[in-house]
Amino acid sequence: MMKRQDIVVLLKLASLEDSAKDIGDESTPLGLAAGEHPYSVRGLEAALGISKTEIGASLKRSIAAGLAIKDRKTDRPKPSRRHLREFIVHGVKFVFPAKPGAMQRGLPTAFAAPVLRESLHSAGNLICVWPYAHAKQMGQSVDPLFKSVPEACEKDRRLYAYLALIDAIRVGNQRESKLAADLLVHRLG
Template sequence: MKKHNGMRPHDIVILLKIASKENKPWLMKDLSYELGISASEVSESLNRSAFAGLITQNKKTLMRMSILEFLVHGLKYVYPQKPGSILRGIPTAHSASPLKKEIMSDESFVWPYGGGTIRGQAIEPLHPKVPEACLKDPLFYEFMALCDTLRVGKAREVNMAKEELKKRLL
């Protein structure tokens, strides 16, 4: 087993992609294809996540409570983000579902993406392929947008994101 040198941002992406499958069977090659991440990197990511206690050692069952705890208490510190320049992209954070129905705001946050639908402040996704993967999987999109809310949101938005993540993960 390789030495564990800490988690990487796409480890969260892979875990939440598994969560979006809602207990349906999955294969590493499917995750690789759907996320645009190499199969070897998916395998290494799952090894890191198993070492960290976020997935079981057999890499089949998510440790959902541990994932939620990490997202809520650590995500904004380990993978911080400051909104960038205004550009065209795909809505994220409170600008995307499920929070866009609850929060009225003049500022929009987006992942930079050429085929994007709105203009807003740029938020770097946890992995460059996240915007494309989210367009194909609505539940995964919600997970990733909620994670961005934890990374850049204000207190009220963060509390709402925590509750929404709890509903979807547990």
């Protein structure tokens, strides 16, 4: 059975792959200490704030569900982008629903995040945020897929964009969800 953090781990792997393609160097760290390999369980723990044990279990669940595969050359897990896109677009809203809650200080997500801010304007003044004490924005709280998401997103802008788009799918109406899903499909390739 999939857990919320599985999506976070898979999107971090996608972010690492995307960065490697852009830069041409698979060892480029995003929010990691020097010497840590970004694809290692320890590297993912440092980048995401998810324990090594939970990272390992997450990867096993994702492989069993068909949302990740083992790379033939490196033998490390990587997201099955097609299956991940299908699950996010058609299932995440139902499996991991979200509703805006109380006003709180936090990191902007969904339509208030940089990835969607210019594409879609909310009818109201309230934005959605992930609760985060170090942020300056006030808005309606939305529970992130995992508690360490705000910190992880401060280190990795691609991961931030992916997770904010997922939140737009989770909390948006049909038109907003479709726009976010289209952007996510495009970004996940």
